[in-house]
Amino acid sequence: TQLLEQSPQFLSIQEGENLTVYCNSSSVFSSLQWYRQEPGEGPVLLVTVVTGGEVKKLKRLTFQFGDARKDSSLHITAAQPGDTGLYLCADRKGGSNYQLIWGAGTKLIIKP
């Protein structure tokens, strides 16, 4: 059974600092997705990465997919209070179109 491990579990930093959070899988990813969930809301998709070594940028967020497709990172540059939330990674279970396996998330707090 595939497991997704996210680290750190919790991160609290000052506005303007940089940070990186990680998602590691016990087996090769099929299609890794990163979501952000704000308090009281459902998760919102940020990006999907498929190819080993792939790098995607979304404004101040940089997503990287490991060459072996078993790890991924999310780097935030100059964090802002609006980046506060729970960051979740998820992968398609056995390549299924319908079932996702989720990590437990990294809770990120950006202090003004």
Add this chain to the structure above:
Amino acid sequence: NAGVTQTPKFQVLKTGQSMTLQCAQDMNHNSMYWYRQDPGMGLRLIYYSASEGTTDKGEVPNGYNVSRLNKREFSLRLESAAPSQTSVYFCASSTGGSEAVFGQGTRLTVV
């Protein structure tokens, strides 16, 4: 632009009571899902409906039933609530393998 609408937003039940969580989407998506989210455990799939007229079990289906009423609506029923079902429940929809759009969640407490 409503997206995915869940009702109710909050609910407190006594052990043994039943209730139905409602979900409706207005994006013409074929697939709909019910998840539960517990602290430190991420989201776990309860049931999903790949298309109108079909439903399938997910990772944690015990204690729940679902109905895909039509293309827009997918309900989740707890027949006899237990404290272990205290959780935040999310409905989501998608078009097959595309990104899932989530509702705002239902916070359920069973006492």
